[in-house]
Amino acid sequence: MNVAVVTVGDELLAGQTTNTNATWLCERLNERGVTVERVTTVPDRVADIARVVNEYRAEYDAVIVTGGLGPTHDDVTMEGIAAALGRPLETHEEALTWLEEDGYSRSELTEGTAELPTGARALHNEAGVAPGAALEDVYVLPGVPTEMQTMFEAIAPAFSGTPTYREEVVADEPESALLDRLEEIQDRFDVSVGSYPGESVRIAIESTDEATVAEAAAWLRERVDTV
Amino acid sequence: MNVAVVTVGDELLAGQTTNTNATWLCERLNERGVTVERVTTVPDRVADIARVVNEYRAEYDAVIVTGGLGPTHDDVTMEGIAAALGRPLETHEEALTWLEEDGYSRSELTEGTAELPTGARALHNEAGVAPGAALEDVYVLPGVPTEMQTMFEAIAPAFSGTPTYREEVVADEPESALLDRLEEIQDRFDVSVGSYPGESVRIAIESTDEATVAEAAAWLRERVDTV
Known part of the structure; x- marks a missing residue:
């Protein structure tokens, strides 16, 4: 099995943050016998995210995307994935329920917090707020390292190959x-x-x-x- | 001015090394007012290096490539750049002279150590052995951080934009x-x-x-x- 990792964030491209998420994911995938063929960092821009994700979907078995989830204006990853897959964003009821169970009321939640591409499986964020998503061969995880790591462990069984x-x-x-x-x-x-x-x-x-x-x-x- | 950074190395993709070269380069470029649009890690494979470098040359003002220089079988970056630019590799006399001045004799030098794509300007490696190269809009630097950093300082004036x-x-x-x-x-x-x-x-x-x-x-x- 071979995959690409796409890390989203202007901050990475400005050299203000070292991409330890990529290292961590590559190491986990490698342990599972999965070959990482590309690690690419793209800006917080819908079109760039969509283009790169689609290119890699066409070429590799799966694409893992991290970063750019959340309620602020620069969190555009879900929109990029929706564009890549040609599906609109819509509020995901299960994700909304999780957020309520975590103590957020519907009225208090920022618009968009529980919006995922139509048909996506929501991934619960055990260590934070913003849900992730799994859809076809694309897995979308948060950028905060503890949140990303916890969420990856939940989807890890999807990644397997011959261990090296x-x-x-x-x-x-x-x-x-x-x-x-x-x-x-x-x-x-x-x-x-x-x-x-x-x-x-x-x-x-x-x-x-x-x-x-x-x-x-x-x-x-x-x-x-x-x- | 906008650029792409391509980091070459199976070790990066296996999560055995954190890509601090990318962080360092992005930070330097950002200070100079240059926008980094992509950072991509590719395997030690000629075709992958050539494809990604050519895609980014078509899209951005310059491409900086690091890693995969040297005498061993897994150092294939120069070959990838030569393939991207459609130029054969040839021994670069100036680079060979530098190496001799650094105390290596011609007979002792491994075949290929001073080979660069035809027409390239050789970049002296002040902190190591393998020379870098500058050719059209592509800059090729070593992967060892001290060597990469020293060599970048020599080409830094080529990168400028509006500081942020x-x-x-x-x-x-x-x-x-x-x-x-x-x-x-x-x-x-x-x-x-x-x-x-x-x-x-x-x-x-x-x-x-x-x-x-x-x-x-x-x-x-x-x-x-x-x-």
């Missing part, structure tokens, strides 16, 4: 000096290898077979200067 | 309770207003006129429960 196992070997050699062994490990073992230079070089070894990863990592550890 | 001023007011009220004042501030002042709920609600007030921002922020501070 991973081990890291940290080498205290220049990346260019490691090339012979990086080549050899890929010849010897059925693994994919990533090489991430920094202070040292982190070499990530991955495979869907746990024993192969362990064997390849052990082989490499004996052959590089480890930190 | 910003002030934040942190309100200790529910976001839904603030709606009347969020509406009124936008009626009274020529500012754009973003509202970011969390523990409290951060209200960001922005305009290209510094005095207007200060005036609007002062007006709002008197009218919300501040933290």
Whole structure:
């Protein structure tokens, strides 16, 4: 299964917030064996949200959208999803009932708070107010990290694939000096290898077979200067 | 001026690294008055890099690409850029000379280390080895943060626009309770207003006129429960 993650928010594009929601979602999806093919941040604009979501729906198995839910003028994500799917927004009775159970009265609730694209399944916000939505292959979650995380756990079973196992070997050699062994490990073992230079070089070894990863990592550890 | 930022790396998509390069670049660009319209993370795959870079070149004034430079098999960004621009890779003599000056001998250098798309201007990597490239409206920077940051400073003058001023007011009220004042501030002042709920609600007030921002922020501070 492969998915795209779309994070909505002018604040992300202005560099005022680091996109830790994307990291968190990618890590959870990866653990579940799901491949994330794109992470894209778009502005708080209906047309941009709709375009990107539709492009990714056409290409991947599912799209997870976070951010831009709520009552204020810059919360336009649901409108973008409605536009993408060609469905009007309408008040979702179940979502409204949840909000009432959480202590909000109908009259007090801001117009639009419980509006979701027609036909969407409402996702309860256990940690906040604004409901999320699931509709066809699109999942819409809030942008506040605790709310997003709690809501994702409720939809997590929809995301599954072949788990990938991973081990890291940290080498205290220049990346260019490691090339012979990086080549050899890929010849010897059925693994994919990533090489991430920094202070040292982190070499990530991955495979869907746990024993192969362990064997390849052990082989490499004996052959590089480890930190 | 508007730009897109493309960050390349399977590791980002697996949630093993938080995309702080994107945050840093967005912040620098924003300070220079440049609008970032998209931040997209793509896998270490030539075709994906080429597609996304070409889509964004068609739409925005410039594209900044980071990550995937270097000598290993998973460093395919230059190949992706070459494919996007329809130019072959070739050894860049100036880049090779820099590397020699940095103490690498030609024979010792891994094949490809100084290969850039034909016609590219090489960008010296003051903090590392792999050179970057500037070609038409595409700027290619390394993924190691210190290297990326140092190289960006060298190309920063290419990015300019109308600076936006910003002030934040942190309100200790529910976001839904603030709606009347969020509406009124936008009626009274020529500012754009973003509202970011969390523990409290951060209200960001922005305009290209510094005095207007200060005036609007002062007006709002008197009218919300501040933290």
